[in-house]
Amino acid sequence: MPKITSIFLFFMTFSLSISAQEDLLMNIDGRNTISLNGTWSYIIDPYETGFYDYRYKERNENDREAYWNRPVTEKRSDRVEHGYGDKYTLQVPGDWNSQEEVFKYYEGTVWYQREFSLDELPEDKRFFLHFGAVNYEAHVYLNGKKLGSHKGGFTPFNFEIPRLLLKKEENFLVVKVDNKRHPEEIPTVNTDWWNFGGITRDVHLVTLPQNFIQQYAIHLTPGQDLETAKKRKRFDISGSIKLSGPVNDDSFVTIEIPEVRVKERFEVTGDSLAFSFRGKGIKLWSPEDPKLYEVIFSHNGEPLKDRIGFRSIKTEGKDILLNGEKIFLRGISIHEEIPQQMRRAHSKEDARQLFGYVKDLNANMVRLAHYPHNENMTKMADSLGILVWSEIPVYWTIDFENPEVLKKAKKQLSEMIIRDRNRASVIIWSVGNETPVSPVRTEFMKALIKEARELDDSRLISAALEVGNDNGVFRIDDPLGEFTDIVAVNEYLGWYGGLPGDAKTAKWEVTYNKPLFFSETGAGAKAGYHAEKETRWSEEYQEWYYREQVEMMKRMPNNYSGLSPWILTDFRSPRRNHPDFQEGWNRKGLIDNEGNRKKAFFVLKKYYEELLSEGI
Template structure:
């Protein structure tokens, strides 16, 4: 029996890796058909649709399997499952916010809908694409399994066999399971709501026989950006990856506004590209210039993308954007819409969240603690907001388990693949608040090195551990040797003492690298007012930020180069159960769940405006 389960694990692992290797990026620029909308569902807490009464996975043609369509031809026929319009969920979306029965539900839910075959030419093929499904997805079409995927925040796709696709009434079923497990990423213990469901866009991609699957186009990282700016001559480099090996062919790259029109010979399934561009306007926070870039293989229709060109790097203890020092005026964000207590899913949602960010006078966001939907970095691209994005290697991951490392690596690779052409994304983070041990150090450093190998055009970071004591708070986490910036979470005045403890705190770091506060904050119930010593009052949270900001100004080391307080908006968390002040919400937001700004919002806003005005004055 042990070997049977090992075999199953290997098969599932291959299915997951297959989805990763075949990931198609920039689906916005492709010929696609949306499958968003109303889906039927079956809630299945006992996994009846997946396992038989002996708890073995059902065979593919088992009529009791929930991926098969019940067929009743006579009165004596029977079935114990079915889909209809009585039970429906909207896709994309989490199930928790759509019906009270799902509020804290963790388990299996089966989604079902039908679709007609899209118009395709003789040499075209169809892929089924999911922006994300939390957490484990098994996908079936017309009774056949297309594959499975693990990871609640990264995209995946499957090629639909041509002989499986019917002209009409294609029967699509997805088993979604959001249960937490010790050997998954994230693990069982998190401080956010485990929203289940098909939480991001679903679409059919109609693709030619040969097409560009992935690509990376950016400024060449080896060039001296200061000299390039003076000469107004920039080197662009990257690569293009095809879906299949070609005996010979050409990849065409065009940037009309820059008069770039280049062809590159390709043999195999990939090609490196490099060319010079004159008079390019670099992307930055004040002028987030995006260029229309089109790519095509042979005579196929080009795909287009909006790409900004910039260089982010660290020089000693400075963070440089296009050769100029930048201070990160950040804020942390969960992928949640406050007034609906739901996952953010759309461009409109992204615009609402970034509206708050701009109002705060922030120039950077930390997307916690997982990759957010693709509308977030794309909106950040258009607004000039810098982005830290991370994988959910959080707290007590099983660091001694090689399979867990493989799962984390897979999510890292899917995150990088999707967002590597977003100018706004400047930091890949490999985790948050992971406790020190030899196994942890090996696990996390492996991820950091893998991230750097995948993409050397961005910084690598993680929220590190700190040695707190009565004298000096010292940052010497061994993981800091592998990161480009020293990032740490501190809550001095909330979890340790009162806010005025900031007046005597000292901070030092082992590393000559930029020092960044990746979290700090205090809880406050929106609309609750009292004396500043009263916990959970808006006055206490305001006091906390006053003392913190003064500490930043007077007691932080010279390599202090930014912060991202916790957090922009109150968010749901089943860990937070104070019946008066929390009620299932983490209340550290500067904005409450109804969209109302708390007093502390204006304290941080004032601090950021001061920094922004000084930066503008120094450039005059």
């Protein structure tokens, strides 16, 4: 091929790959991958010198001082003012804040760089770079070319690598990561958690055939007569498959569940398929028996395996029904943090630690606040039988007027749902937390709810709302409650206003005939600080708060369906600056930053134990 044509083709493929960013790959564990985790070099770049020239113009692609380019000097007189090396390194996955003192409070740009080689570079394959999450904005460059960029700190993304760009040896990979907060981003500038920056989750090179299964969703068909299905042990199963591109005639996808001898073959036209079939002998997934089946999707002889549980979740009037039976959510809220090491959680080991605490509490549910947590959490929840509330960081006062912000929220929502809609544990998608009531905000949130339902009609939708206190009467009448399946509220009676004892006389009124869930309640305590119960920050105060709350919960109207108090462990927050009790920690944890259980932990544990023994 003459040189000119190959260059032309190269740019064609390149521009195509940029527009294909939306094509998220899911089930990375089931694909053919090479891990790019490990030690990366970095440059800390608060002025963004690697990105802008001295006139503050974006550098052009071949600029030697662009930090995406390999710094080379050919002659002794050549000048280069940047470089990567062994002296400055960070571990991936991981936030940067916990890895080097210089990063503790850093918010800005850091360039990550590593090289990789491949054992083989088959002509008939396609290659993608997949990131579990980068907080917040990532620009990805390979061998001096930009593959694309992504915003959103807690959701996955991928870029295709144009074939001609990839080499067998010395691939020079650079990621510009920027965690600066902005008013028009999600979350916005104001939160109550640490803005951990960096490549916080796994990085993979994924090798795929020319046409492959990009995404799939599979679940019990909503709306079927579950009682009859359970009696007959024959369930309607349905879902969809999206291929990476349109197929020629006579193309098939097969779905197998070997344990129950399901093998279904579906013809595909175009690039997608909606399917349904009967599954005989399937045992439903539940917290008591979190049964998972190996499910194999195959296209062109390429199998893609997953472990999937089948269950139904819906509401009926004031109740939440799991597999047709009323369920009470004994929950706890969690941030994605390992407090002992002041870092973001990311690994299986981390998930094991957090779920160890959850199990010890006798909880059956977690609210993964306030953003989608890493995939190890939802996968482990699947195998442990823990129910999950998963949320996007539409938190407090984001810019509801701005249509661009709505687009960003929808994008994060869809990335969360596409990644996790085959996790039986996930029963609730939450579209936000404590957003201030106004018509524009309600329209914004309604648009998110609509989007969530379009992407997944097999789960419940919620949002954590606020509640007003009218002389001891707590009225839940936020107009958003009309559109969610569960009315969830955050409530802090006795911490933000009043004393814990005020819970004794509090009255609750809910405008909606829907399940009521307490998505937060909590009080701060410094572990090891003991005093009379009226003394703020003492373990006794927090214990008192929990005792009163539990008693109040027991008196709740009959639509009360569960709670996820705030919060499992103390967590880092720059808003929390009391010099003795906080020192940069939100102290509402039931467990402190060294893993010690505070007195209140045992109050909640006992309540959950009682509920359990009553079969609730």
